[in-house]
Amino acid sequence: MSQAAAAGETQRLSEDDVQAIDRLRDAYQGLRSELAKVIVGQQDTIEQLAICLFARRHALLMGVPGLAKTLLVSKLAETLSLKFHRIQFTPDLMPMDITGTDILQDTADGRREMQFVKGPVFANIVLADEINRAPPKTQAAMLEAMQEQNVTVLGKEFRLESPFMVLATQNPVEQEGTYPLPEAQLDRFMSLIELDYPNEEEEIQIARTTTGGALPDLQHLMSAEDIIAHQDLVRRVPVPDHIYTYAARLVRKTRPGGETAPDWLMPLVSWGAGPRAVQNLILGAKSRAALEGSYMVRLEDVQHVAPAVLTHRLITTFAAQAEKVTAREIVKRLVDETQE
Template sequence: MSPSVSNPNETPLGDDDVQAIDCLCEVYQRLRNELGRVIVGQQTTIEQLAICLFARRHALLMGVPGLAKTLLVSKLAETMSLDFSRIQFTPDLMPMDITGTDILQETNSGHREFQFVQGPIFANIVLADEINRAPPKTQAAMLEAMQEHRVTVLGKHFPLDEPFMVLATQNPVEQEGTYPLPEAQLDRFMSLIELDYPNEAEEIQIAKTTTGDELPQLDHLLSAEQIIAHQHLVRRVPVPDHIYTYAARLVRKTRPDGETAPDWLRPLVSWGAGPRAVQNLILGAKSRAALEGSYMVRLEDVQYVAPPVLTHRIITTFAAQSERVTAKEIVQRLVAES
């Protein structure tokens, strides 16, 4: 059913896994239809979010105000019976406003003791709204949670419930009073999902849908336990050796100092993608293959996830910016030439 692989952690799928992938593909189609009752258009965005969710990774949503970023994230959590929390990032937001802190409280016996009060980070899906409006100290409070799935407060570790996913939003237009995310934090996000304006027909449908009395309540399609099971299933999707080679070579081409970088790229890129990009390409391709009902990763799966995975990991030079060459265009050209 699938080619042999040299990775000892991967084995061909069994009959139970094949049936589980068929079930995941069916659930994914129901999820898209259910979200379509509230979200008009944005089918690519929904697919990218689902890829990140089942790959057990985080996503950064980029789009101007009014494109239903917040609504989409909250409705995604609603369809999956997950705890949802929204954090509105502002310049005066403190780390303890995210993680929580110890508060002195009086017990029933009359004694006073510190008790930890959880912050909004303790949820299954966390929306970090306008994450670049908070200073670096506050942004750093998200790093441990995103990487280790735990929070450390006053030397004590508090694990986060699974599944755990951070969906952050940024406004690409208004940059006054913002703090650009450091590269280390950008690298924690698997994908940069860019939302564009809807077409005319979709915009008319948005007006009809959102100006009524109230939005419809969505059905719960998946529980937390089912999502975790699907996440483990995605990890077991086999990857042929030539796909690993393709992903690694594609990432290495983004590094201007590398031997394999094309000549046209060197003056346009000052810093390329790191090893985590290869990991996310493979994980994203596994997730997309499973959602499409495929029992192994194909080359087109890697090519599909390459732009959202690599775009925010490439730093362009001043020459590229002056010529209005974006990182996304560079990635698309690399994929077309590979």
């Protein structure tokens, strides 16, 4: 794209928005520094969480136990002055255990009436721990809250506060007795964030940090109102036409049998990503651009968020699983092959 075209795109932002992006970039750097006081490593995870938060989307965290997923999410909520709830999903968990229910209460004048008691989903950041352990009916109640930002209890609707973000975790090791999320429900999550083991130096630092005194309290860097304003700002980040084209071409290449799908894809993928993937690629790229202090979306922003956005939307074949070819590897190859 020419410099003139780039300048034209940048001019869509007002001077106030340019200054707001600078403030968001500085606040994000402060957030990373603050979380580093209690979280060792996991910088990529922190970035992906921030991208989802400011894009008003939800994320699926995949990692073995002991990688500080709960600690990371709770400290993220602490630094952002947000209300945090953790829900441990179990096979006997019922929808009302998440949404809340009506109970009979005595009033001050001696009468008895039904009163709604809010469940743990009424928070700004909700950690749905091991969501695949709950039965489908309970998962559906959680996903309604994610999609509609409200819950329905006994025919009455209750609106959830903004900002609202669900972070669901799945244990990739033990799948016995679980209810894996269907592909249509996985599609509701913007990103799949995979957590890996720390390296040796980080593991030593973790041992030093967690076996001493109490963890430090973190500063409150933003308010809920600040976050909502930043989320609105992310939506206004301009996107050049060629970036929209690139995102659409990349997603269309994931669909085996399509006109633009490479020949090597057919034996490896049985189902590709849908239109929601294009939306999330653009939103994720907008969010990353703003966090990086860029006044417009760049190609590198789309390429950076593509693995997290596309990996859980590809259904690999038995042949791919037999050859140990992962969906993330397929996405990486597609990104490398897709031109502007």
